Structure formats: structure tokens, C-alpha cells
Amino acid sequence: MLLGASPDVRQQIAQTASLHPSGDCLRSSPIKVVALTCTEVDGIAGLLSLREGFDFDLLASTSTLGMLVRNSIFNVLSPACVRRVPFDGGPTQTPIGLEVEAFMVAGKTKQTGAEGDTIGLCVRELSSGASFFYIPSCASIDAALARRLETASLLLFDGTLYTNDELVAQGLAQKTGQDMGHISMSGPRGAIAALAELSIKRRVFIHINNSNPVLNENSPERMAVKQAGWEVAFDGMELRL
Amino acid sequence: MLLGASPDVRQQIAQTASLHPSGDCLRSSPIKVVALTCTEVDGIAGLLSLREGFDFDLLASTSTLGMLVRNSIFNVLSPACVRRVPFDGGPTQTPIGLEVEAFMVAGKTKQTGAEGDTIGLCVRELSSGASFFYIPSCASIDAALARRLETASLLLFDGTLYTNDELVAQGLAQKTGQDMGHISMSGPRGAIAALAELSIKRRVFIHINNSNPVLNENSPERMAVKQAGWEVAFDGMELRL
Numbered sequence: 066m067l068l069g070a071s072p073d074v075r076q077q078i079a080q081t082a083s084l085h086p087s088g089d090c091l092r093s094s095p096i097k098v099v100a101l102t103c104t105e106v107d108g109i110a111g112l113l114s115l116r117e118g119f120d121f122d123l124l125a126s127t128s129t130l131g132m133l134v135r136n137s138i139f140n141v142l143s144p145a146c147v148r149r150v151p152f153d154g155g156p157t158q159t160p161i162g163l164e165v166e167a168f169m170v171a172g173k174t175k176q177t178g179a180e181g182d183t184i185g186l187c188v189r190e191l192s193s194g195a196s197f198f199y200i201p202s203c204a205s206i207d208a209a210l211a212r213r214l215e216t217a218s219l220l221l222f223d224g225t226l227y228t229n230d231e232l233v234a235q236g237l238a239q240k241t242g243q244d245m246g247h248i249s250m251s252g253p254r255g256a257i258a259a260l261a262e263l264s265i266k267r268r269v270f271i272h273i274n275n276s277n278p279v280l281n282e283n284s285p286e287r288m289a290v291k292q293a294g295w296e297v298a299f300d301g302m303e304l305r306l
Numbered sequence: 307m308l309l310g311a312s313p314d315v316r317q318q319i320a321q322t323a324s325l326h327p328s329g330d331c332l333r334s335s336p337i338k339v340v341a342l343t344c345t346e347v348d349g350i351a352g353l354l355s356l357r358e359g360f361d362f363d364l365l366a367s368t369s370t371l372g373m374l375v376r377n378s379i380f381n382v383l384s385p386a387c388v389r390r391v392p393f394d395g396g397p398t399q400t401p402i403g404l405e406v407e408a409f410m411v412a413g414k415t416k417q418t419g420a421e422g423d424t425i426g427l428c429v430r431e432l433s434s435g436a437s438f439f440y441i442p443s444c445a446s447i448d449a450a451l452a453r454r455l456e457t458a459s460l461l462l463f464d465g466t467l468y469t470n471d472e473l474v475a476q477g478l479a480q481k482t483g484q485d486m487g488h489i490s491m492s493g494p495r496g497a498i499a500a501l502a503e504l505s506i507k508r509r510v511f512i513h514i515n516n517s518n519p520v521l522n523e524n525s526p527e528r529m530a531v532k533q534a535g536w537e538v539a540f541d542g543m544e545l546r547l
Contacts, residue, residue: 092478106354106382113351118479136377141347237333238359 092118098159100152101125103172103183103202104132109139116141124165127151128182156189164189168213171204173246183246185210195306197221201272204246206259217265219306224270224297227251227277227286235276250279250290257293269296269304333359339400341393342366344413344424344443345373350380357382365406368392369423397430405430409454412445414487424487426451436547438462442513445487447500458506460547465511465538468492468518468527476517491520491531498534512539 099121102108109129115121123142125133130149133139150157156166165188172183185200197219203210214220225247232238242249249255250270260268270290273279278286279297290297340362343349350370356362364383366374371390374380391398397407406429413424426441438460444451455461466488473479483490490496491511501509511531514520519527520538531538 106357106379110351110354110379113347113354116347132378136379137373138347138351138377138379 094119094121096121097161098122098124098163098165100165100167100186101129102167102186102199104129105202108201109133112139112142115147118143118146120146122148122150122159124150124152124157124159124167126153126167126182126184162191164191168210170200170202170210171207171246172202173204173244187213190306193306197304197306199271202246203248203256204243205248205254206256211259211263214260214265215263217263219267219269219304220260220265221269221271221298221304222256222260223247224250224256224273224277224279226274227279231276232274237276250277250295251286257290257295261293267296268294269298269302271298273297335360335362337362338402339363339365339404339406341406341408341427342370343408343427343440345370346443349442350374353380353383356388359384359387361387363389363391363400365391365393365398365400365408367394367408367423367425403432405432409451411441411443411451412448412487413443414445414485428454431547434547438545438547440512443487444489444497445484446489446495447497452500452504455501455506456504458504460508460510460545461501461506462510462512462539462545463497463501464488465491465497465514465518465520467515468520472517473515478517491518491536492527498531498536502534508537509535510537510539510543510545514538 094115096115096119099112099115101124109132112123112133123130130151133149152165152167154167156164158164165186167184167186170183170185183202183204185198185203187196187198189196195218198214198217199221201221201223202225203223225245226232226242227250228234229242229249229252231242231249232240248259250257252258256270270279278284279290281287287297335356337356337360340353340356342365350373353364353374364371371392374390393406393408395408397405399405406427408425408427411424411426424443424445426439426444428437428439430437436459439455439458440462442462442464443466444464466486467473467483468491469475470483470490470493472483472490473481489500491498493499497511511520519525520531522528528538
């Protein structure tokens, strides 16, 4: 399944992907796989900090890989060290015993995002079969997504905003959550309500914007989220399956 | 003086530059002017951290501004908040009482860098006339550059490497300093020797790579640099003119 990229870009991706790491990566980090879920700057700019010859697999949709090709600044990720792997559907094996499956989720409505720009991930450990879902951006939850998440043991989900007009109300931006491709936590069509009936074992909000009142541990919003069975992620949080 | 950019890119730069900040920048930082001296990732990636609606002037050569236009990731710098100002020669006034003058310096030799990709800056406070030079990347020091620096009261200069083959010798990369556009500190054609006869009042090495032995305060290289009248910059260093 190839989505969104022009033939030109597809060819460049194919050429890059066929270059396997040659083993002459002189620096290293513990990060062996990077999976991108969107083309937003907060989802991709961190790649620039992995430029010193670290050896890793870079998993992203064909659309997102095309965006990296068009932005030459990402050429600092040397093809000798970083293998670009398109994953648009179906499980992808990684060299560290994890299987990663990408699936499309609803993204921005008011901008010209290509299909495949916003994805969620299911990450499964092959040895144990344990898995979790990672969905940092999601504009809405449809029936297909609900079915997919129905019996998840762990869900990390888009907690950008508590209410759709939060940024406007606080005078921080003229954009609503829906403009930016983010469902709200609260409200009749928010994430808490949409996922309430599913048998998800553990639910954690991630990707929380600094405008979101749940960051205040003493806020009524934090209390409401907790009472609905959700956790709020924090820096340094460790999760075990 | 317009260098390096295609007519298309020039037009885009002109359009962006003509958009003055409209005052609806809802977040702020103390940074009011950013001047770019190269198109290297370590010289421009930090811009992505200034994307939250901060209001500032972005000064860069036409060539570097063109590179930002071609890399759409930099569109996160909204034209409503960030005014892109081409500066290729002659002093540029800033809104904070400083005059900044850009001048070309020798850059990379083995890559396809455009003319104007690597520049040095002279920053002058208008009220006092005090000034300093900032040259984080420089491949060699020619007569014109030496004349310019002759009576500087403060010089911040490219201290990436101590020796030209340092990265190769340490097994960190296959590139020499000259490949990357960096003069060495040491050696008969290094920065210390090339600037030794000038009446520069204070000289500080900046932009020091983690391979450079002068970072070790007890190294003979650090001693040699100090004895030659140079300081080595450190995080949090404050300089007064």
C-alpha cells in the first residue's frame, strides 16, 4: 500500500530503503528503531538530534518518508546508518524483537495533510505476545478504531486538549483541536466518552499540551479524568506490560 | 547583493519579508533577533524550538533563507510573528539597538555549499559603539578577514577542532576539518597562528566539538591554547564589552 507520495519521491524512498546499514556507524545510542506517526514538527524534529551516526531503523508511512525526502535538512540522517522503512499497513518486523503495525487514524481537517500523514501504532513483543497501542494524534474515534482497541491491554492516547476551544479561550492560538487534528479528552464526542464502553485494561493520556488543565494535579479536570479510569503521563514514566 | 537563490525563492523570500509582525503573537520570549551564519543543521535546527508564536526578526543570507523556504518544516515559523530579513552585506539595523553586519567567510570545500552559506557577523551596540565578531564556522583566514578583525575588542571564533584529522584519528568520522569547512586551532595554518599578530583584545573559541581535547581542562592542548592568549567558551559564559 503506497499512499500520498509522487513517483519521484517513491523512487527516492525506495533507493534509500534499499541501502542497508553498512556497519560503519561510529557512534551509537540505545535507540534502534524510530517510528513516526505524523509529519508535525513535534513528531519529526527530534530526528535531527539523532544525526551523529547513530544506527537505527526509521519506520514511517510512505507519505511521511516523502516529506523527509523533500526537506533536505533530514539528509543529516546518513543512509549508511539509518534505514528508512515504509510501513503503511501490516506488521513490520524490527531487529529488536518487536513487531510494529501502523494504521491510519483521523487527522487534520482544515489543512492539506496527505492520506497516511497521521497514524497509530500497535507494538507487539514477539517473545511474549504482549502489546500496546500508541496514538499520539487522533481527530476522532470511528467504529473501526474502536474495534481495534476493544481489548487492548494498554492504550497511550492523544491527550493534547481537554476541550476543543481551549487554545482560543486561553488566547494562545486561533485554532481549535479539530483544526489541528486532535480530539478532546472531555465532552460527549471526546476520547473519554468514545472509549468508555471498551474493555481496555489500562488507558494513559500522552502528548498533553501545556494549555491542558489536567496538568494541574489539583484541578477538577484532573479529578474527572482519573475518575473516568485514565492516567495522565508524566516525564520519566515507565510502563510495564 | 543577492546570492545563490533562484528567482522563485527570491520572490518567496521577498513576500515573507514584506509581512511585518501583526502583533497577534500570543506567546513571547526574550529573543528578539536571530541571525543565522550557515545552513548546517547545528546552525538552524534550533529555529524549530522557536515555533510557538514567538515574535522575532530572522536575519540570514539570501542563500540560507532560500534553504529555509525549500525545507517546508520551517513553515512552523509563522510569517505573522517571524520577519525574515535577508542580509548579505552592509549593516542591518535591529529593533533592539544593535546593528549586525554579515560578511562571507571561507566555507566547505568538498560539498556543494552555495556562496553565502557561511558568514561571520559583526554585532555593534548603537548607543555605545561597542562591537564584537561572531564567526562559528570558518575554513581559512585570508588577508581580507585578517584586516577586518585587526583591532577587534572581542572575537568569538570557530574552535570546532584542535587538529584537522581529529575526527578520523578518533574513529568518529571520515571527514577532516577542511572537508567540513572548519580551520583547526593548532598548526602552522591554524587559527591561533593565523591571528597571532593581530591586535585583537580578547579571543574566545566557540563551537567546540566533543572530539576537541581542549575541552579537557588538564590537557596539554588546553594549556597551549591558554598560553596563546585564547579562552575556551563554556555553557553559561557571559561576556561584557
